Amino acid sequence: MSFLTLPKLLGKLRSSQKGQARRSIKVGIPKFLNIWGTAPFWVGFFDSLGMKVVFSSDTSEEQYRTYGKGRITMDSCFPVKALAGHIGELLHKDIDILFVPMIYSLPSFLRGHVMDTLCCTRVMMAPENIKAGFLKEKDEFKERGIKYVSPFVPFGEPELLPKYLFEGLKPAVEDLTYEEVVEAVKEGFASLEEFDKSMREKSLEILRWCVKNNRPALLVLARPYHMDPGIGHEIDAEFQLYGYPVLWYNYLPIDKWLLDWLGISLDISDVWTSSYSSNTNEIIWGAKFASRFPWITGVIRLSSYECGMDQPTFTPAQRIVESSGTLFFKFGELDETKPAGSVKIRVETIVYYLEKYSQDIIKRKLSRLGEVPKELTL
Ligand code: SF4
Numbered sequence: 001m002s003f004l005t006l007p008k009l010l011g012k013l014r015s016s017q018k019g020q021a022r023r024s025i026k027v028g029i030p031k032f033l034n035i036w037g038t039a040p041f042w043v044g045f046f047d048s049l050g051m052k053v054v055f056s057s058d059t060s061e062e063q064y065r066t067y068g069k070g071r072i073t074m075d076s077c078f079p080v081k082a083l084a085g086h087i088g089e090l091l092h093k094d095i096d097i098l099f100v101p102m103i104y105s106l107p108s109f110l111r112g113h114v115m116d117t118l119c120c121t122r123v124m125m126a127p128e129n130i131k132a133g134f135l136k137e138k139d140e141f142k143e144r145g146i147k148y149v150s151p152f153v154p155f156g157e158p159e160l161l162p163k164y165l166f167e168g169l170k171p172a173v174e175d176l177t178y179e180e181v182v183e184a185v186k187e188g189f190a191s192l193e194e195f196d197k198s199m200r201e202k203s204l205e206i207l208r209w210c211v212k213n214n215r216p217a218l219l220v221l222a223r224p225y226h227m228d229p230g231i232g233h234e235i236d237a238e239f240q241l242y243g244y245p246v247l248w249y250n251y252l253p254i255d256k257w258l259l260d261w262l263g264i265s266l267d268i269s270d271v272w273t274s275s276y277s278s279n280t281n282e283i284i285w286g287a288k289f290a291s292r293f294p295w296i297t298g299v300i301r302l303s304s305y306e307c308g309m310d311q312p313t314f315t316p317a318q319r320i321v322e323s324s325g326t327l328f329f330k331f332g333e334l335d336e337t338k339p340a341g342s343v344k345i346r347v348e349t350i351v352y353y354l355e356k357y358s359q360d361i362i363k364r365k366l367s368r369l370g371e372v373p374k375e376l377t378l
Pocket of ligand 1: 080223
C-alpha cells in the first residue's frame with residue numbers, strides 16, 4: 001500500500017476542453033509555497049478561461065543554483081528563497097504570462113471553526129520580494145515578452161476573488177470579462193473540492209487497510225509545500241520504503257462518523273486559541289487526530305530552517321501527540337541541502353521504535369475508544 005504523493009497527482013488534474021479560443025495563451029505558475037495546497041483551483045480556473053497552465057519543476061538545489069542564486073534581495077527561509085529558482089526556470093519556458101499570486105488566506109477545511117485561515121506573511125510577500133531580484137539590472141520579464149501578474153488572493157473571502165483576479169489579469173488578457181472570471185472562480189473551487197475529496201477518500205482507504213491488517217501508519221505534520229521534494233526532501237517516502245503508509249494531515253478524512261468515534265470535532269479552541277494561521281490550525285488539528293486514531297502510531301514533524309511561524313507550534317503539537325503515547329519525531333531546520341545520510345540513520349532509528357512499540361500503542365489507544373465503526377472495517 002502506498003500513498004500517491006501530490007507531485008504525481010498534479011499530473012492527473014482534470015482539464016476540460018472549454019474555452020479553446022485562448023488555448024494559445026500559456027500561463028506559467030511557479031510550483032512554490034501555497035500553490036501546493038491550491039494547484040487544483042488554478043488549473044480549474046485557467047482551464048475555464050481557456051488558458052493552458054505550465055508549472056515549474058519541483059524545487060531542487062540545481063534549479064535554485066541555475067536560475068535563482070543572486071536574485072535574492074532579503075534574508076529568508078529557503079521555501080521563500082526557492083521561488084527565485086522557479087521564476088527563473090519559467091522565464092526560460094515558452095509562456096506568455098507569469099502568474100505568481102500573493103495568497104493572503106487559504107481555503108481551509110477548518111474555516112468557520114477557527115479565527116482565520118491566514119498565510120504566513122513571508123508567503124504572501126514572496127512574489128514581490130523575489131520579483132525585485134529580476135528587476136535589479138533590467139526588467140527581465142519585459143525583455144522576454146512575459147507579462148508578470150501577481151494578484152492579491154484572499155481565499156478565505158471567496159466572494160472577493162473575482163474582483164482581485166479580474167483586476168490582476170485584465171492588463172495581460174485584454175478581452176477578459178468580469179463574468180468569465182466569476183465563472184472561472186466557481187470552476188476553480190469545484191476542481192479543488194473534487195481533488196481534496198479524492199485525496200480524503202484515498203486516505204480513508206489507507207486507514208481501512210491499516211485497520212484490516214492491524215498495521216501502523218505515520219502522519220506527517222508539516223506545511224503543504226513540504227510535499228515538494230526539494231523542500232521536504234522526500235522524508236515521508238523513506239518511511240514508505242519500510243512499508244509504512246504515510247498520510248498528510250491536510251488530506252485526512254473528516255467524516256462525522258469517524259470524528260464522533262474519535263471524540264473530536266473541527267474545533268481546536270481547547271488546545272489553540274490564537275487560531276489565525278491556516279497551516280498552523282490544521283497542524284494542531286492533525287495532532288489531535290493522530291493522538292486519537294489507534295493505527296497512527298507515529299507522527300513526523302517537518303519544518304524549515306529560519307521558520308518563525310512554526311516555532312510556537314512545536315511544543316503544543318508534540319504534547320498533544322504524546323499525550324496518548326503516540327510517537328513523535330521532528331525533522332526541523334530543513335534547508336536546500338538534502339541531509340541524505342543523517343535522514344537515513346534517523347529513519348532507521350525511528351523504524352526500530354515503530355516496530356517495537358506500535359502494537360502496544362494501537363491496543364492502548366483502542367482501549368480508550370468505543371467499538372470500531374463498521375465504516376472503518378469495510
Ligand atoms: S511558514 Fe515558515 S518556512 Fe514557511 S514561508 Fe513562513 S517563515 Fe518560511
